[in-house]
Amino acid sequence: MKIVQTVEEVRTQVKEWKMKGLTVGLVPTMGYLHEGHKSLIDRAVEENDKVVVSVFVNPMQFGPTEDLASYPRDLDRDAALCEAAGADLIFHPEPEEMYKPDFSSFIDMNTLTGGLCGKSRPIHFRGVCTVVGKLFHIVGPDRAYFGQKDAQQLAVIRHMVKDLNFDLEVVGCPIVREPDGLAKSSRNTYLNPTERQAALILYKSLEKGKELIESGERQASVIREAMIRMIETEPLAKIDYVELVDWDTLEPVALIEGPVLNAIAVYIGTTRLIDNHIYERI
Numbered sequence: 001m002k003i004v005q006t007v008e009e010v011r012t013q014v015k016e017w018k019m020k021g022l023t024v025g026l027v028p029t030m031g032y033l034h035e036g037h038k039s040l041i042d043r044a045v046e047e048n049d050k051v052v053v054s055v056f057v058n059p060m061q062f063g064p065t066e067d068l069a070s071y072p073r074d075l076d077r078d079a080a081l082c083e084a085a086g087a088d089l090i091f092h093p094e095p096e097e098m099y100k101p102d103f104s105s106f107i108d109m110n111t112l113t114g115g116l117c118g119k120s121r122p123i124h125f126r127g128v129c130t131v132v133g134k135l136f137h138i139v140g141p142d143r144a145y146f147g148q149k150d151a152q153q154l155a156v157i158r159h160m161v162k163d164l165n166f167d168l169e170v171v172g173c174p175i176v177r178e179p180d181g182l183a184k185s186s187r188n189t190y191l192n193p194t195e196r197q198a199a200l201i202l203y204k205s206l207e208k209g210k211e212l213i214e215s216g217e218r219q220a221s222v223i224r225e226a227m228i229r230m231i232e233t234e235p236l237a238k239i240d241y242v243e244l245v246d247w248d249t250l251e252p253v254a255l256i257e258g259p260v261l262n263a264i265a266v267y268i269g270t271t272r273l274i275d276n277h278i279y280e281r282i
């Protein structure tokens with residue numbers, strides 16, 4: 001497995017693979033890899049001849065008061081995980097390699113990005129779309145792998161690929177959880193032991209929502225309120241949002257009739273965590 005830092009090195013390697021007729025899978029990440037990322041790499045290794053993992057903490061998707069500086073980083077550990085999983089190349093650029101001093105072009109979206117995480121993170125998806133669009137152009141993958149953990153991001157990337165005719169398949173992968181239900185996240189490392197316990201309230205509230213839907217409840221407001229009441233029993237939790245939205249348009253629904261995304265963002269202490277369930281069949 002190679003680790004490279006420049007766009008040119010990635011292009012040279014991928015060109016060599018393509019000349020041999022090999023297929024290429026891309027797994028975009030911000031590093032500090034865990035089992036969730038590994039599940040994406042495993043799937044990419046299964047479905048492609050060669051796999052590129054990008055490890056880049058993208059400054060453009062962080063707001064001015066967010067955790068860009070403190071975001072955990074450990075390239076040696078990431079490289080060991082990627083190598084063991086069978087990845088072929090890590091692309092680990094410096095921010096200056098991705099954004100030259102005169103950088104001034106962006107990919108933005110009018111729909112899908114205003115609600116959910118877009119409300120409290122207004123510049124986030126512009127940063128995500130721009131960096132993912134760049135990675136798609138740099139690597140030219142046949143398939144790109146994204147986790148349902150970031151469900152809004154998955155929907156936004158799928159839409160961007162359709163709108164802008166990127167010639168690749170977006171593969172969505174299920175959420176990987178800790179044994180007690182907490183969704184795996186690089187940001188879980190911010191939690192102290194008391195907060196780690198408190199963070200379980202995200203999964204518990206989603207289970208509550210699921211239980212209500214499975215028992216026949218169709219009023220989104222009833223489900224939402226039950227989940228909010230449950231989260232409010234946890235003193236360390238502060239709700240950013242609890243939403244039930246159409247899984248295609250990401251617009252809030254009043255009645256649950258088709259595929260629905262139940263998405264939540266909750267602060268546990270100062271750490272903002274997200275989680276969700278998707279109900280495909282109602």
Ligand code: AMP
Pocket residue numbers: 028029030031035036037039040145146147148149150173174175176177183184185186
């Ligand atoms: P990140 O490094 O947080 O930007 O995540 C990189 C990719 O890994 C994204 O597509 C995430 O959705 C995915 N991912 C992160 N955590 C998980 C998880 N617990 N289960 C599945 N995919 C995940």
